[in-house]
Amino acid sequence: MSVSAAQKKSDFPHLWDWEVPRAAYVHIPFCRRRCFYCDFPISVLGDRLWGESSGSIVQYVDWLCQEIGATPNSVTLNTGLSSGASLKTIFFGGGTPSLLSPAQVHRILEALAGQFRLDDAPEVSMEMDPGTFTLSQVQGYLQAGVNRISLGSQAFQDDLLQQCGRTHQVKDIYEAVDWVRQAGVQNLSLDLISGLPSQTLAQWTESLQCAIALEPEHLSAYDLVVEPGTVFGKRYEPGEFPLPTDDLAAQMYRTASEVLRAAGYAHYEISNYAKAGYPCAHNQTYWRNGSYYGFGMGATSYLQGQRFSRPRSRVDYAQWLTTYLQQEGRVDCPVTSPSDRLFETLMLGLRCAEGVNLKTLSQQSDRPLLDLFTDVLEPDRIKGWVELTTEGTLRLTDPDGFLFSNSVLVSLWETLSGLE
Ligand code: SF4
Incomplete structure (x- = not known):
């Protein structure tokens, strides 16, 4: 691997590389x-x-x-x-x-x-x-x-x-x-x-x-x-x-x-x-859509792309635990798909005032998000709900962007769905 390629990888770990x-x-x-x-x-x-x-x-x-x-x-x-x-x-x-x-x-x-x-x-x-x-x-x-x-x-x-x-x-x-x-x-x-x-x-x-x-x-x-x-x-x-x-x-x-x-x-x-x-x-x-452990009744964990929710009732949780202990902590469930992980990252990141950097996310996801979203988001930008900086950071405004976040997310979801 060339130095620049190695550097690129460490600067922008791929969105599908699951962190500890x-x-x-x-x-x-x-x-x-x-x-x-x-x-x-x-x-x-x-x-x-x-x-x-x-x-x-x-x-x-x-x-x-x-x-x-x-x-x-x-x-x-x-x-x-x-x-x-x-x-x-x-x-x-x-x-x-x-x-x-x-x-x-x-x-x-x-x-x-x-x-x-x-x-x-x-x-x-x-x-x-x-x-x-x-x-x-x-x-x-x-x-x-x-x-x-x-x-x-x-x-x-x-x-x-x-x-x-x-x-x-x-x-x-x-x-x-x-x-x-x-x-x-x-x-x-x-x-x-x-x-x-x-x-x-x-x-x-x-x-x-x-x-x-x-x-x-x-x-x-x-x-x-x-x-x-x-x-x-x-x-x-x-x-x-x-x-x-x-x-x-x-x-x-x-x-x-x-x-x-x-x-x-x-x-x-x-x-x-x-x-x-x-x-x-x-x-x-x-x-930030990071990985985390979850423990106990109804708790969700997100490990290596597997988002897993434990049973929500006491009886079912106890039964599940018996199997979990027999399987030495292995859980089998589907790994989040790349498009779902990308949308989740956008959806969760936009909840935060710091927003998401579309340039970084483009490099992490191999999708030209800045190009894809700039026109789509123009009506929301005119309404004052979103800001897109020259550095490529997309964020919702406070309070109106936060209030109408669902409408913004629908536009983003439809655009991403169109790529599938
Ligand atoms: S019943 Fe629900 S909302 Fe009320 S204290 Fe318990 S967890 Fe919280």
């Missing part, structure tokens, strides 16, 4: 009860059980550690490289991970460290719900290695929280933030939801301002999605009262962007805002 995963998602599927908008794979525990007092949690932690221990720790790349690279990010999502005891979190982290090794300073995030933990619990999680906490606050009005079936009240959010800070957490994220039934623009603005006043390093502002099969899905029709009209939902989105940016948060992804230096590194792996 450096991120791990761990699903903790327990909640006190099910929120009215939630269709996540969870088991409802009620108000009393948590940690070692729950046989279900004890058994699940065993299963998780077995799954982690059976997962191959080195990945042979298409380039011929082989590596058991250490994990840079770990994310305990749920569910309500704060229903685990610190000892259980410690045990899972030990299993991950034993199998994959951890970076010197990994980002270890944990989702927690107000009202489900104490100060000493947070201190225990930190001792176990957690260093980033994402708090499911959702709204700062008790009536809205109650109408969503949340188990916490506004006072619990303040208490939770107080404990998280007392314990020494320096990387705190708050989640908020817009578009709730009967939520007004004034209430949404108030929630944003209350969240800002708590000075989190990171904020996620999600728009409610009404999923079929949920309580909300049975009660309400999207776009009809008491859910907001499309216009009101768009106004809420614009308000979040305006208010949070004015408060010093960078709008770095469609639904995510961060102070300088505090974007969520784990989620950035997803948005």
Whole structure:
């Protein structure tokens, strides 16, 4: 191989060369009860059980550690490289991970460290719900290695929280933030939801301002999605009262962007805002369409082009795990096709303010994307939804491009489909 060819390969690894995963998602599927908008794979525990007092949690932690221990720790790349690279990010999502005891979190982290090794300073995030933990619990999680906490606050009005079936009240959010800070957490994220039934623009603005006043390093502002099969899905029709009209939902989105940016948060992804230096590194792996491990009920992993989702029910997950252990961690499922991987990379990359560089992506995918997309995107550029720089970076504008991202993506998808 000539020097220039070797250099080209290292500068622009081919889009189909699967990198070594450096991120791990761990699903903790327990909640006190099910929120009215939630269709996540969870088991409802009620108000009393948590940690070692729950046989279900004890058994699940065993299963998780077995799954982690059976997962191959080195990945042979298409380039011929082989590596058991250490994990840079770990994310305990749920569910309500704060229903685990610190000892259980410690045990899972030990299993991950034993199998994959951890970076010197990994980002270890944990989702927690107000009202489900104490100060000493947070201190225990930190001792176990957690260093980033994402708090499911959702709204700062008790009536809205109650109408969503949340188990916490506004006072619990303040208490939770107080404990998280007392314990020494320096990387705190708050989640908020817009578009709730009967939520007004004034209430949404108030929630944003209350969240800002708590000075989190990171904020996620999600728009409610009404999923079929949920309580909300049975009660309400999207776009009809008491859910907001499309216009009101768009106004809420614009308000979040305006208010949070004015408060010093960078709008770095469609639904995510961060102070300088505090974007969520784990989620950035997803948005860059990188590889990652997934563990637990309903969790998805993306390894060597195989995107694999585990069963979403406890019984089915337990059965699947038995087979997985017998097969020593092998999973057979189709590898993502080149055109799907390309579209996913575009779709996920455009969620981020930094956008995607079409020149680089053209070299990685062997497709002349800049030429293909320039004319197609012209109407969206005139509407002010996209920007295409002279360096070839394509990005959605904030807020209108983010708001109409689906329309932009349809144009890109149709263009790519026409190549097949
Ligand atoms: S706390 Fe989260 S995971 Fe649990 S039911 Fe509510 S929305 Fe779903």
